[in-house]
Amino acid sequence: MRRVPTPWLGPAATSSCGPVDEPAPTEGDVLHAALGAYGVPSSPMWECGITYRVIPLDTTANGEDVHTGPRLFVQSGESADRPIDAHEEPWTVTLHNADGEQIRTLYNGSHVPGGIAEESADCAKFAASWIRDNAHARLSGF
Numbered sequence: 306m307r308r309v310p311t312p313w314l315g316p317a318a319t320s321s322c323g324p325v326d327e328p329a330p331t332e333g334d335v336l337h338a339a340l341g342a343y344g345v346p347s348s349p350m351w352e353c354g355i356t357y358r359v360i361p362l363d364t365t366a367n368g369e370d371v372h373t374g375p376r377l378f379v380q381s382g383e384s385a386d387r388p389i390d391a392h393e394e395p396w397t398v399t400l401h402n403a404d405g406e407q408i409r410t411l412y413n414g415s416h417v418p419g420g421i422a423e424e425s426a427d428c429a430k431f432a433a434s435w436i437r438d439n440a441h442a443r444l445s446g447f
Contacts (some may be wrong), residue, residue, distance in 0.1 A: 332392040332421055333358055335386035339425035340436060343433035347379070349386070356386040360432060362440040374403050377411070377432060393420045396428040
């Protein structure tokens, strides 16, 4: 059997056979899990240096469709992708129309004794309740 030499592509292309370090979970990952527990989908969003989670009011939307209709943005200050231990500002939920223009702030969270997990659970509970009670009227209203 003839061996064909593989070209060397430099040190960046070399791989090791050891375990791969997984990225540390972020504050957005904790929020995403909390929202998922309520059946609320969310996607990461980056815009002008600000990161947040976007929740479509049409919870059946996926892919690019999450950005085409009315939606909620959830952020912690200007970020939702910091390491968990860097979570310093509570979650805020804002309502946006189909064009992405902010309509109003719906929720201003607060830090709670249970830390980011409990804070995210409170935010997720609010978002799920608000969508359940209001999304049907808002979907055609924007």
